[in-house]
């Protein structure tokens with residue numbers, strides 16, 4: 001096995017290993033170990049200094065919670081983009097860094113064909129389900145009724161963000177009139193809840209799981225405090241045909257969508273208040289060419305994309321200039337905006353993103369979401385003053 005692959009094998013297999021306890025409230029045995037996990041651990045045991053490889057499973061999982069720079073053996077590589085100050089696990093689950101890195105692997109930096117067929121990573125399979133729906137809508141957008149495709153895309157994606165729990169009745173109600181996607185297909189992005197059980201949701205990070213008598217979110221590192229008395233932690237009472245979002249959809253569609261929808265709602269409020277200055281707002285224009293478009297009364301058009309990433313190095317590398325090729329998508333200013341908690345955790349976050357973003361035009365603005373909101377208000381103010389003159 002080439003050296004870098006031990007790391008990738010470990011990242012992939014840790015997801016497989018941990019997903020066994022993904023179901024809310026259910027704890028299943030972690031045996032037998034997935035094959036890749038065994039292979040990666042054997043390699044680690046060989047390369048770590050004699051006597052330092054943990055003897056028990058508990059010891060091993062504890063080691064994986066430590067920053068990798070503290071224990072990863074010299075003889076094996078860590079990818080340059082992986083943040084060495086992060087552990088592989090956090091509170092018994094893949095850390096945010098591990099999570100994000102898994103997707104980087106599947107986005108083309110790793111030869112997926114090398115993964116044995118026996119590997120079953122639920123979240124990747126589930127994402128493919130969403131991707132297939134997107135591709136069908138995209139086909140309709142390109143060669144059929146593009147307005148309808150756009151409308152149904154907004155409906156689907158905002159539903160998955162706003163409704164981490166749903167019922168068969170609600171799905172039928174929402175998706176009966178849709179032409180490109182059926183309510184059954186949207187329902188397949190959810191799992192059935194167990195009859196009569198109580199479920200919990202966090203308004204900040206979605207469905208919660210019970211672990212050792214407390215509630216845990218899908219990314220415990222990003223959202224930690226889930227005491228039941230907190231106002232953003234809500235009980236979801238049992239009802240007939242209750243379902244919760246599958247973890248792959250939860251982590252890749254719902255979770256990153258929460259700051260997007262919050263920003264979107266604040267923009268809508270501004271537009272209602274100042275319709276003469278902020279003429280129109282559009283969500284996911286061009287079937288998600290970017291996140292939001294703002295049209296102002298002086299004919300300026302702003303294109304905005306929200307990015308919620310832990311690691312600014314990897315984010316910077318991914319960023320490219322926002323595409324505004326068609327008339328509808330053309331813009332005069334472009335913005336990448338980041339939730340402010342990302343900037344609080346990491347000094348120079350924006351500077352690191354900028355330095356790494358070699359495929360990004362210098363004119364693109366990089367801002368925290370609150371700074372971006374201030375920028376819009378300033379713009380509205382200046383348009384109001386111009387009008388008065």
Ligand SMILES: [Zn+2]
Pocket residue numbers: 202203204205206217223224225226
């Ligand atoms: Zn939470």
